[in-house]
Amino acid sequence: xxxxxxxxxxxxxxxxxxxxxxxxxxxxxxxxxxxxxxxxxxxxxxxxxxxxxxxxxxxxxxxxxxxxxxxxxxxxxxxxxxxxxxxxxxxxxxxxxxxxxxxxxxxxxxxxxxxxxxxxxxxxxxxxxxxxxxxxxxxxxxxxxxxxxxxxxxxxxxxxxxxxxxxxxxxxxxxxxxxxxxxxxxxxxxxxxxxxxxxxxxxxxxxxxxxxxxxxxxxxxxxxxxxxxxxxxxxxxxxxxxxxxxxxxxxxxxxxxxxxxxxxxxxxxxxxxxxxxxxxxxxxxxxxxxxxxxxxxxxxxxxxxxxxxxxxxxxxxxxxxxxxxxxxxxxxxxxxxxxxxxxxxxxxxxxxxxxxxxxxxxxxxxxxxxxxxxxxxxxxxx
Amino acid sequence: xxxxxxxxxxxxxxxxxxxxxxxxxxxxxxxxxxxxxxxxxxxxxxxxxxxxxxxxxxxxxxxxxxxxxxxxxxxxxxxxxxxxxxxxxxxxxxxxxxxxxxxxxxxxxxxxxxxxxxxxxxxxxxxxxxxxxxxxxxxxxxxxxxxxxxxxxxxxxxxxxxxxxxxxxxxxxxxxxxxxxxxxxxxxxxxxxxxxxxxxxxxxxxxxxxxxxxxxxxxxxxxxxxxxxxxxxxxxxxxxxxxxxxxxxxxxxxxxxxxxxxxxxxxxxxxxxxxxxxxxxxxxxxxxxxxxxxxxxxxxxxxxxxxxxxxxxxxxxxxxxxxxxxxxxxxxxxxxxxxxxxxxxxxxxxxxxxxxxxxxxxxxxxxxxxxxxxxxxxxxxx
Numbered sequence: 172x173x174x175x176x177x178x179x180x181x182x183x184x185x186x187x188x189x190x191x192x193x194x195x196x197x198x199x200x201x202x203x204x205x206x207x208x209x210x211x212x213x214x215x216x217x218x219x220x221x222x223x224x225x226x227x228x229x230x231x232x233x234x235x236x237x238x239x240x241x242x243x244x245x246x247x248x249x250x251x252x253x254x255x256x257x258x259x260x261x262x263x264x265x266x267x268x269x270x271x272x273x274x275x276x277x278x279x280x281x282x283x284x285x286x287x288x289x290x291x292x293x294x295x296x297x298x299x300x301x302x303x304x305x306x307x308x309x310x311x312x313x314x315x316x317x318x319x320x321x322x323x324x325x326x327x328x329x330x331x332x333x334x335x336x337x338x339x340x341x342x343x344x345x346x347x348x349x350x351x352x353x354x355x356x357x358x359x360x361x362x363x364x365x366x367x368x369x370x371x372x373x374x375x376x377x378x379x380x381x382x383x384x385x386x387x388x389x390x391x392x393x394x395x396x397x398x399x400x401x402x403x404x405x406x407x408x409x410x411x412x413x414x415x416x417x418x419x420x421x422x423x424x425x426x427x428x429x430x431x432x433x434x435x436x437x438x439x440x441x442x443x444x445x446x447x448x449x450x451x452x453x454x455x456x457x458x459x460x461x462x463x464x465x466x467x468x469x470x471x472x473x474x475x476x477x478x479x480x481x482x483x484x485x486x487x488x489x490x491x492x493x494x495x496x497x498x499x500x501x502x503x504x505x506x507x508x509x510x511x512x513x514x515x516x517x518x519x520x521x522x523x524x525x526x527x528x529x530x531x532x533x534x535x536x537x538x539x540x541x542x543x544x545x546x547x548x549x550x551x552x553x
Numbered sequence: 554x555x556x557x558x559x560x561x562x563x564x565x566x567x568x569x570x571x572x573x574x575x576x577x578x579x580x581x582x583x584x585x586x587x588x589x590x591x592x593x594x595x596x597x598x599x600x601x602x603x604x605x606x607x608x609x610x611x612x613x614x615x616x617x618x619x620x621x622x623x624x625x626x627x628x629x630x631x632x633x634x635x636x637x638x639x640x641x642x643x644x645x646x647x648x649x650x651x652x653x654x655x656x657x658x659x660x661x662x663x664x665x666x667x668x669x670x671x672x673x674x675x676x677x678x679x680x681x682x683x684x685x686x687x688x689x690x691x692x693x694x695x696x697x698x699x700x701x702x703x704x705x706x707x708x709x710x711x712x713x714x715x716x717x718x719x720x721x722x723x724x725x726x727x728x729x730x731x732x733x734x735x736x737x738x739x740x741x742x743x744x745x746x747x748x749x750x751x752x753x754x755x756x757x758x759x760x761x762x763x764x765x766x767x768x769x770x771x772x773x774x775x776x777x778x779x780x781x782x783x784x785x786x787x788x789x790x791x792x793x794x795x796x797x798x799x800x801x802x803x804x805x806x807x808x809x810x811x812x813x814x815x816x817x818x819x820x821x822x823x824x825x826x827x828x829x830x831x832x833x834x835x836x837x838x839x840x841x842x843x844x845x846x847x848x849x850x851x852x853x854x855x856x857x858x859x860x861x862x863x864x865x866x867x868x869x870x871x872x873x874x875x876x877x878x879x880x881x882x883x884x885x886x887x888x889x890x891x892x893x894x895x896x897x898x899x900x901x902x903x904x905x906x907x908x909x910x911x912x913x914x915x916x917x918x919x920x921x922x923x924x925x926x927x928x929x930x931x932x933x934x935x
Contacts, residue, residue, distance in 0.1 A: 175569040175708070175793050177728070179800040184560035210809060213900050276717055283809070283899040304686070307711065307724045307806070326557070329689065335658055342689045343725060346559070411557050418561040424689070427592060427665070517665035518595050
């Protein structure tokens with residue numbers, strides 16, 4: 172027998188650019204990025220797709236984008252700008268993936284050209300997936316429009332769609348070439364969408380950064396009052412923590428560890444059982460509260476610390492219980508844990524709190540204790 | 554404005570293991586690989602898929618595989634072994650991708666479990682693609698059964714399926730975790746399949762290794778006579794050159810260069826125009842001959858050197874012309890070049906020969922000269 176050994180490393184790098192009024196004629200961020208990216212000896216193309224929900228509130232976008240590219244001749248804008256639904260529907264129905272792929276084909280977007288998606292996390296997930304699989308990867312630019320996508324999912328390296336009733340069953344690890352976080356989009360968010368993303372900031376603070384957690388406590392009311400400067404600071408800090416976590420760990424998750432998924436196993440199940448009426452961020456808030464109580468029951472954090480977490484979540488405006496956690500639905504909890512294990516593969520691995528600002532992975536869950544955590548959680552609704 | 558910079562490297566490594574009788578009870582190669590791969594604290598699963606064309610000639614495979622895994626309890630074999638068509642049909646009709654994805658779901662193959670594909674290049678392309686997108690990537694093992702897949706495509710990092718009439722429009726760069734090249738599969742190949750893969754060896758020799766080209770000249774008759782020892786040597790050397798090229802260059806093809814695609818632009822078009830009746834390797838033989846003559850017309854190689862290439866290809870048994878290259882089909886050549894450019898993106902880049910054993914990239918093609926090359930090529934059929 173003989174063997175050939177193959178080994179190599181693939182380098183990835185991209186910037187997350189925080190900006191305002193991305194398509195105003197005097198904002199050159201995007202044009203500068205496009206003209207300097209990669210090989211410059213030929214004209215590249217760019218295709219835009221916009222989340223319907225964003226477009227409804229920013230209907231000037233199509234004209235702005237066309238004007239923005241009219242002033243130059245380095246980049247060719249595809250004739251059509253696609254408007255597709257956002258939220259879970261765009262990941263559930265494969266017609267939207269097909270439409271995106273056909274547009275990439277029709278407008279001749281090749282591996283050196285760009286697909287830019289403007290929208291919430293689910294929308295970016297679908298377009299990112301299409302961009303990764305077309306021609307084995309065209310260049311993908313993310314322009315996230317919600318708090319959640321600006322501080323977490325949009326700055327990460329994953330994409331995905333649902334298949335056969337399973338969330339994110341299809342997807343890849345595939346970094347974008349750039350992320351543009353435009354704070355203008357935040358001003359028109361509904362209160363629910365404004366609030367939803369804050370739970371991911373609380374999550375990452377709890378498992379990684381006590382000081383940030385304390386900052387969030389101090390600024391909870393300001394965030395609840397929709398103070399954009401405070402929200403922007405939160406987004407920047409949270410995005411930086413998420414970004415740093417990815418590059419310092421296992422970016423394409425080849426091992427079992429998923430410390431960023433604190434609070435997420437229950438969240439996934441609650442989202443599903445509510446038929447996605449509960450937003451991801453809202454479900455994560457419940458999941459954080461549940462796993463914090465469970466951490467307390469295991470003796471890692473104190474009663475007082477648990478209360479600080481619950482109070483912060485409530486101050487921001489989250490409701491920390493959902494009927495799908497009801498006692499007679501025992502199966503839901505077990506199923507949730509099992510589905511989570513299956514998606515990650517290998518051993519069950521969930522993250523709890525070792526202390527405020529530090530996560531800890533465990534591989535076994537005591538069901539009776541978790542049921543007790545659910546009961547305690549229910550007491551938080553008043 | 555502020556910026557967060559993200560950068561990381563993702564390491565990949567895998568072995569290409571040359572073996573015989575992979576599933577015989579005293580061959581522990583595969584079991585050893587599976588039991589030692591990654592984390593070992595939980596039982597992993599493996600799902601097999603077999604190319605129908607291979608199964609017809611090796612119908613013992615299902616029993617052999619079941620016996621092979623019966624003797625141990627470290628790895629759990631999925632109850633069902635799927636038999637699906639091979640060749641271009643498996644890439645053209647998305648029902649086969651769907652069947653593969655549903656099987657991955659049904660048998661609970663997660664990110665730490667394995668999908669093993671036994672078959673020719675097209676079959677491995679489809680299963681590799683399914684494995685890469687399911688759960689954002691389950692572990693994929695390739696067991697190539699043709700000369701072409703053992704010496705070239707099967708040892709590479711690409712996968713893909715066709716979409717909307719475009720070859721490989723959907724796909725990813727995604728290395729397998731292991732490749733097992735079992736020479737037993739070669740013995741039952743049809744003469745056409747036996748021969749087809751030799752063109753990729755001639756290609757890689759011509760652009761990278763004069764000594765290997767001379768070895769191929771010396772052993773052309775032995776390969777034509779189906780001498781398995783000589784063929785195995787050719788496969789090993791060719792696989793090593795392809796492997797080395799990938800790791801020393803740009804594995805995921807982020808730039809424009811594609812030096813391994815010598816002879817391939819015309820090949821893709823001929824395959825398509827013949828409705829895939831011409832096999833990939835047969836079309837590549839024509840493409841090599843055409844681009845060699847073009848290299849000669851540009852003054853890079855001599856008439857005598859060009860003849861050596863033509864004679865080698867003919868000695869192995871290739872027919873070096875196809876009616877789709879006819880003069881009145883001018884458009885075909887142009888379209889072929891343009892589609893090739895579009896798939897790679899950016900500037901047109903094709904590889905010609907600077908000398909025997911060294912490729913050279915060019916970005917412009919003189920159409921009249923290429924037409925002349927086609928005319929000369931036609932004279933090679935006698």
